[in-house]
Amino acid sequence: MTDLLAADTAMGAVTLNVADPDRMTRYYRDAIGLEVLAQEGPRTTLGRPGRPIVILEHSPELRHAAPHEAGLFHTAILFDTQEALAAAVYSVAQAHPGTFTGSSDHLVSQAFYFDDPEGNGVELYWDRDRSAWSWVHGSVEMSTLYLDPNAFLNEHLSERAAEGAGLGDARVGHVHLSVGDVPTAREFYVDRLGFERTFEFPGQAVFVSAGGYHHHMAMNIWNSRGAGRRQRTLGLGRVDILVPDADDLGALTERMTHFGIETRDDGQTVAFDDPWANLIRVTTPGRE
Numbered sequence: 001m002t003d004l005l006a007a008d009t010a011m012g013a014v015t016l017n018v019a020d021p022d023r024m025t026r027y028y029r030d031a032i033g034l035e036v037l038a039q040e041g042p043r044t045t046l047g048r049p050g051r052p053i054v055i056l057e058h059s060p061e062l063r064h065a066a067p068h069e070a071g072l073f074h075t076a077i078l079f080d081t082q083e084a085l086a087a088a089v090y091s092v093a094q095a096h097p098g099t100f101t102g103s104s105d106h107l108v109s110q111a112f113y114f115d116d117p118e119g120n121g122v123e124l125y126w127d128r129d130r131s132a133w134s135w136v137h138g139s140v141e142m143s144t145l146y147l148d149p150n151a152f153l154n155e156h157l158s159e160r161a162a163e164g165a166g167l168g169d170a171r172v173g174h175v176h177l178s179v180g181d182v183p184t185a186r187e188f189y190v191d192r193l194g195f196e197r198t199f200e201f202p203g204q205a206v207f208v209s210a211g212g213y214h215h216h217m218a219m220n221i222w223n224s225r226g227a228g229r230r231q232r233t234l235g236l237g238r239v240d241i242l243v244p245d246a247d248d249l250g251a252l253t254e255r256m257t258h259f260g261i262e263t264r265d266d267g268q269t270v271a272f273d274d275p276w277a278n279l280i281r282v283t284t285p286g287r288e
Contacts, residue, residue, distance in 0.1 A: 003255070005194040005241075006248045007211030011172040012240030012283065013045070013052035014075045016120055017059035019234055023117050024056050031095040032077065032088050032124070033166030053077060053172055057237050064119070065233040070178050070224050070276035072236035074113065074121030078173030085110070085126040086153055087161035088170075092124070093149075103152070105145040108133050108214040112149060120235055125173060133214065140198045140214045142207075174209075174216050175239050177278055178224040182206050184275050185219035192259045193280075194252065216241075229277040238271075238279040245284055252282055 018024045025044050028034045034046040034053055047053035054075065065071050079085040089112045093100055101113045101121075111125035134141040161167055179185045186206045189195050195208035198215055205220035217239075221227075243249055253270050256263050264271040269283040 003194060004196065005210040005252070006244050008244055009210035009216065009248075010242045011175055011216055012242045012281075013047065013055050014072070014172060014175060014239055015055040015057055015237035016072075016118075017062055017232070017234050017237045018056045018118055019058075019060055019062075019064075020118070021056050021058045027096065027117050028054050028056070031092045032122070033091060034170070035166070048170055051171055053170065055237075059234060059237075062232060062234045065230070065235045068224055068227060069233070070180055070227040070230050070278065071233070072120055073176040073178045073218075073220060073223075074123045075172060076111070076123035076125055076174045076176065078171050079124065079126050079167075080169040081167070082110070082126050082152075082156040083158055083161050084168035084170070085112070085124055086156035086158075087167045088124050089149065090153055090157050090162060100149070103147040103149045105147040106142045106214075107145070108140060108142055110147055110152065112147075112152075118234060121176070123176070127173070127214075130212075138197075139200070140207075142199050142214065174213075174218065176218040176220065177236075177239075177274075177276075178227065179219040179221060179274075179276050179278075180224060180227040181221060182219065188274050189217060189219065192256065192261060194255060227276060229275070231277075236278060238281055241280065241282045242285050243282055249282060249284060 021044055028046045029036055037047055038045040042058035044056040045052045092114055099114045103112045109125045109127045111123050114122045116122050189208050190197050195210055198209050199207035205218055207215035207218045209216045253265055261272055269281055271281040273279055
């Protein structure tokens with residue numbers, strides 16, 4: 001039985017249950033610069049051609065989650081250049097003033113944080129080249145250094161970028177979840193699901209990845225210490241993970257079954273709940 005996810009595992013789209021799909025579509029399309037890829041009934045898919053990033057599911061019957069509940073901490077959208085990141089940051093700041101929550105240089109990346117119109121966390125970021133990352137005893141060196149947003153925009157916001165977001169490539173780089181405790185998260189996402197631990201704030205957060213990325217997912221208790229299983233609410237609907245092929249999907253299903261984790265397998269995707277009832281779906285590229 002294979003114990004680890006394939007090295008070229010990646011994150012797929014994040015599905016959000018939303019109350020106001022029109023407002024949320026405007027945010028992710030007009031402010032962040034994603035394209036509407038499909039609109040079918042209550043579901044709107046946004047991203048880049050061939051790559052869904054955010055799926056909005058109209059769910060007016062649901063309530064907002066309380067701040068202390070488990071669920072989504074943020075969806076992190078990765079841009080391929082600092083110019084493209086600057087365009088998105090500038091666009092969001094212009095269209096939604098007051099939603100900026102911070103910025104940091106994490107050594108491996110430069111990141112800007114916002115809340116979308118329904119309170120879902122959004123990170124917009126750019127990665128430094130992997131050759132600039134430092135690893136010590138199996139952990140990647142990360143930090144939270146001050147990053148001046150105005151200085152970043154002055155340096156990287158071109159005239160072309162200032163005319164509108166939507167430059168370059170973008171994808172879901174990582175997904176950060178709010179959970180009830182770190183040891184349970186580590187056991188599930190590392191020992192069961194098959195990510196490798198890459199960084200940890202002891203007792204506060206654990207970062208995990210496949211293939212030596214700094215992190216594809218992170219789980220923290222900063223707002224949700226002691227949280228139990230979620231009820232279905234507005235906010236996080238589903239996290240998608242992409243594995244390379246059907247063999248990898250089969251190996252994951254075998255591993256989860258071995259550990260007694262209930263899975264829903266339709267032959268093309270495998271879905272299961274984490275210990276806080278965050279829905280995780282694993283599939284192969286093109287099956288999103």
